Amino acid sequence: MPEAALNIEDLAKRYPTGAGKSTLIHCTTGLAQPTGGSIHVFGHDATGNYGEARQAVGLAPQEPNLDWFLTVAETLDYHAGYFGMPKRERAARTVELLETFSLTEKRDERTRTLSGGMKRRLILARAMMHRPRLLILDEPTAGVDVELRLELWHYVQRINQEGTTILLTTHYLEEAEQLCDRIAFINGGQIVGEGTSSELSQRYGVASLEDAYLALVGRKELSRSHAEVVTP
Amino acid sequence: MSAAQIRFATLWRREVNRFMKIKKQTLGAPLLETFLYIMVFGAALGSRIKHLHGIDYILFVIPGLIMMAFSTNAFANNSSSILQQKFQGAIQDQLSSPASPLELLLAFSLGGFMRGLMVAVITFCISVILVGLPVDHVLVLIPSLALVGFFFAQLGVLTGVRAEQFDDVSFVQTFVLQPLIFLGGVFYSAALLPQPFETLTRFNPIYYMINLVRYGFVGFSEVSIALSLLALTAATAALFLVNLRLFSHGYKLRA
Numbered sequence: 001m002p003e004a005a006l007n008i009e010d011l012a013k014r015y016p017t018g019a020g021k022s023t024l025i026h027c028t029t030g031l032a033q034p035t036g037g038s039i040h041v042f043g044h045d046a047t048g049n050y051g052e053a054r055q056a057v058g059l060a061p062q063e064p065n066l067d068w069f070l071t072v073a074e075t076l077d078y079h080a081g082y083f084g085m086p087k088r089e090r091a092a093r094t095v096e097l098l099e100t101f102s103l104t105e106k107r108d109e110r111t112r113t114l115s116g117g118m119k120r121r122l123i124l125a126r127a128m129m130h131r132p133r134l135l136i137l138d139e140p141t142a143g144v145d146v147e148l149r150l151e152l153w154h155y156v157q158r159i160n161q162e163g164t165t166i167l168l169t170t171h172y173l174e175e176a177e178q179l180c181d182r183i184a185f186i187n188g189g190q191i192v193g194e195g196t197s198s199e200l201s202q203r204y205g206v207a208s209l210e211d212a213y214l215a216l217v218g219r220k221e222l223s224r225s226h227a228e229v230v231t232p
Numbered sequence: 233m234s235a236a237q238i239r240f241a242t243l244w245r246r247e248v249n250r251f252m253k254i255k256k257q258t259l260g261a262p263l264l265e266t267f268l269y270i271m272v273f274g275a276a277l278g279s280r281i282k283h284l285h286g287i288d289y290i291l292f293v294i295p296g297l298i299m300m301a302f303s304t305n306a307f308a309n310n311s312s313s314i315l316q317q318k319f320q321g322a323i324q325d326q327l328s329s330p331a332s333p334l335e336l337l338l339a340f341s342l343g344g345f346m347r348g349l350m351v352a353v354i355t356f357c358i359s360v361i362l363v364g365l366p367v368d369h370v371l372v373l374i375p376s377l378a379l380v381g382f383f384f385a386q387l388g389v390l391t392g393v394r395a396e397q398f399d400d401v402s403f404v405q406t407f408v409l410q411p412l413i414f415l416g417g418v419f420y421s422a423a424l425l426p427q428p429f430e431t432l433t434r435f436n437p438i439y440y441m442i443n444l445v446r447y448g449f450v451g452f453s454e455v456s457i458a459l460s461l462l463a464l465t466a467a468t469a470a471l472f473l474v475n476l477r478l479f480s481h482g483y484k485l486r487a
Contacts, residue, residue: 023487029328032487054330065321069250081242082329084235126325 020189021169022062025136029059041134055083058132062139062169064119066111072122073098073107076129083130090129097125100155117148124152128159135159136167141175153179173210183209185216192216240335243326247343251309258309262351266301267358270294273419274363284421287450291366294359295446296418298352302381303441306348307388307409310340311401314392318485327486333479337389337472344385352377365449372457373448379464380441386471393478393485412438422454440464 026032028039028046039046039053046053066075073094080090098104101121106114114122120140127135137156141149156179160166170176176183177197185193185200193200193216197209204215211223233241251258274290281289317323326336359365367373391404416438422430433439440460447453453460479485 026487030486031324031328033482051330054328057328059324059328061321061324063321065324067246067317067322067325068320069253070246074249078242078246079325079329081245082239082326082331084238084330086233086238 020186056133058127059136060123060127060140068112071108072103079126080129101125120144134165138169177209239331243339244342248346251347262305266297266355269297285452290363291450294365295449296442298355299442299445300413301355302348302352303384305351306344306381306384309344309347310385310388311392315395337475337479340389341385344388345381348381368451369448376444376448379468383468386475389475412436417442
């Protein structure tokens, strides 16, 4: 991205593929090196002296990236260790998150034996382990069943109310509308639209967030509000 | 413990935990391999050769075997650990933590170093029991083995970081390290070789490592100990600095 000045509070992103959201996430979390500009998380430099910024961020990536050699409990324990959490606190937090994400029975199983849904739960639990102030959820509900999706929605709303900032990327617009206070459209590495769902709808002169997105990508003809009702 | 100490201890613990979970492969197999070498070159070939430079042939060979075990395990552990984590994407969990490039590099390095050390120490203990392996110059032996282990740990890190597929790791192991180690004088003295092979052996860096370790155990060397230690220290430091630079820039680790 040429330049990204993004004041993150509670922002959802909706973007065409390749728009630059992964680059933004990777640069923020240290998984990519920005070619220029600067990134600050809660006022802390995320690229140079990045210790405080990294400490403040938890990432649940889109692709499962679990260590096959570790058990479920070890995955959480090691992650917290990487963030400097003391042993006793790690143990208590592990028990708490295993319970929250219905993983207690799987605690001693190797991660590679988990089902897709279980892996997704564990990735979310891991991201929360060190109590980040900013939680980045990169398409957290892609490919998960309805039950887990709803569980996740409830959990995200709860921790958001408790003070955690959520940066959520999603292909499901109803998810963005339901969960997010503010939504941004990124295109070509630039933020091209930002606001609440209703503000974005008004800006594009349409009735819904989905139509605002379709207007942005020039595919208005796909709008469900244009669909003709076919009667037998 | 401070947060930084906890972080480093966890990174290191993860590396040790990995090879301990597959210890049949990471510890058992190399020990068996070393034991087989001792059997073949000690019991079988040793009964014919008897002495080399006035030293029992088996005692002449074992220091090189210990050095070989240390180096190949340190290398194999780090190269495969890093490559596996890159494949799985699991390395992202460590890269996105507050850990510095130096902490990450040291933790990866010490993982392989520990595995090599464990295999070397067990081989040493067995050698003491079976053939009475002496330690003539402990003050040369300890820094020599430490440097050899750390050098190959760094080489493993470098190979793992650069590798994009497992073939890249096995290429270095099979076509570079193995020939250098086998032709470095583990099983023979370079002085016994005809020209130009004797001179060529002196261009092999492993030859100097083997001689350092052999001097530490049995007090015999064909090279200058001080010069070899100095060169090995310089090479290890250079490799470490190269790796630190790669980690700082995220070469093939970060997008």
